[in-house]
Amino acid sequence: MNVIKVYGSGCANCKKLEQMCYNALQELQIDASVEKVTDLKEIMKTGILSTPGLEINGKMISSGKLPTKSTLVHWIQDNIH
Amino acid sequence: MKNKYFLPLVFLPLWLLLYLKLNSISDYLTYSILGLEKGGHLSNAIWFFIYEVPKVLLLLTLIVFVVGIIRSYFSPERTRKMLGGKKLFTGNVMASLLGVVTPFCSCSAIPLFLGFVQSGVPLGVTFSFLIAAPMINEVALVLLFGLFGWKTALLYASTGLLIAIISGYVIGRLKLENYVEEWVYQTKSKTQNIIEEKITFPERIDAGISAVKEIVAKVWIYIVIGIAVGAGIHGYVPENFMAALMGKSAWWAVPLSVLIGIPMYSNAAGIIPIVQALLEKGASLGTVLAFMMSVIGLSLPETIILKKVLKIQLIGIFIGIVGVGIIIVGYLFNFIFA
Numbered sequence: 001m002n003v004i005k006v007y008g009s010g011c012a013n014c015k016k017l018e019q020m021c022y023n024a025l026q027e028l029q030i031d032a033s034v035e036k037v038t039d040l041k042e043i044m045k046t047g048i049l050s051t052p053g054l055e056i057n058g059k060m061i062s063s064g065k066l067p068t069k070s071t072l073v074h075w076i077q078d079n080i081h
Numbered sequence: 082m083k084n085k086y087f088l089p090l091v092f093l094p095l096w097l098l099l100y101l102k103l104n105s106i107s108d109y110l111t112y113s114i115l116g117l118e119k120g121g122h123l124s125n126a127i128w129f130f131i132y133e134v135p136k137v138l139l140l141l142t143l144i145v146f147v148v149g150i151i152r153s154y155f156s157p158e159r160t161r162k163m164l165g166g167k168k169l170f171t172g173n174v175m176a177s178l179l180g181v182v183t184p185f186c187s188c189s190a191i192p193l194f195l196g197f198v199q200s201g202v203p204l205g206v207t208f209s210f211l212i213a214a215p216m217i218n219e220v221a222l223v224l225l226f227g228l229f230g231w232k233t234a235l236l237y238a239s240t241g242l243l244i245a246i247i248s249g250y251v252i253g254r255l256k257l258e259n260y261v262e263e264w265v266y267q268t269k270s271k272t273q274n275i276i277e278e279k280i281t282f283p284e285r286i287d288a289g290i291s292a293v294k295e296i297v298a299k300v301w302i303y304i305v306i307g308i309a310v311g312a313g314i315h316g317y318v319p320e321n322f323m324a325a326l327m328g329k330s331a332w333w334a335v336p337l338s339v340l341i342g343i344p345m346y347s348n349a350a351g352i353i354p355i356v357q358a359l360l361e362k363g364a365s366l367g368t369v370l371a372f373m374m375s376v377i378g379l380s381l382p383e384t385i386i387l388k389k390v391l392k393i394q395l396i397g398i399f400i401g402i403v404g405v406g407i408i409i410v411g412y413l414f415n416f417i418f419a
Binding site: 009011012013040041043044047048049050051063064068 | 156157158161184185186188189191192193195196197199268291389
């Protein structure tokens, strides 16, 4: 099962990134769950310093950035089983 | 790849041309196209608007683009690495400077604070970063430069840096670590290395362009409103309307403006209409800048977020020290521009 996690405690970009993930998955016809992690301690465990953080299948891909649509699609394609 | 360079190469000369010709374009539009007569209240106001709006927007676009490229060389993770184990003072100076160029959003203040402190960046150094990052930002500088000249912008940046350096240093010297919530020091965060892909220069140009799209799209409306306010009250509200309240002779104006500014929260662009209106009507520069610094540098919502990780005493000390710094800067400006 592919798991995408979006780390962030509710900033505007965090919500946007989550939505972008859903859109990208639908477009790519990939089956994956998208989890939003809002717990501060959970976020800190990952070691990221700025939100939103994006993790695909256990690999931290980016933090503090809102990628473009095409970049996000690439990230998903490269890291999905 | 070639077309990545194409865009800046075409726009830069165009930008320069437009910027240099703005004066005559505004003349032409106001007096020839609109047929207004020189010297009247209305035509002055309209000329001011037609000239200032594109001028400030042009400046903003260029600076945000350049800053976007500069910021692509920095990340909070890298900044943390540079600040780890730094001594007081040197660390405070570095943190304040890095605060200006590191991409930062106040919504990430908590993870950033925790990440810094838990990996061994001293508390005072972390504070220097957290003070400088919101207070000295490119939008504030462009607006001050565009509307009030380079001296004002430079003084704002340098005194802002001084406040960040000194406040962080004082907080460091006071050894306030026990006013940080206990759990913060109990957890050690791992310093995860996000695989940093090598960024090519065309990609940095992209970063600059997307910064322009994001920031200019967000703030242009405030700028237009700000300048419209400036143009509108030009000559319609008595010149010294604010002088008694916020002029140089009112010694209590500086601390009062800072007190009023703390609970207010706005981005740099949103505050400019108010700054413009106050200055236009006889408020003194130091008082207005102190107000602006306290609105964008010290915000109650942000400090309430910090309550999760800091005890109330430390938040009080933080606001107190920065507030006093801003008040001193206000008086200094009033004194210099007397």
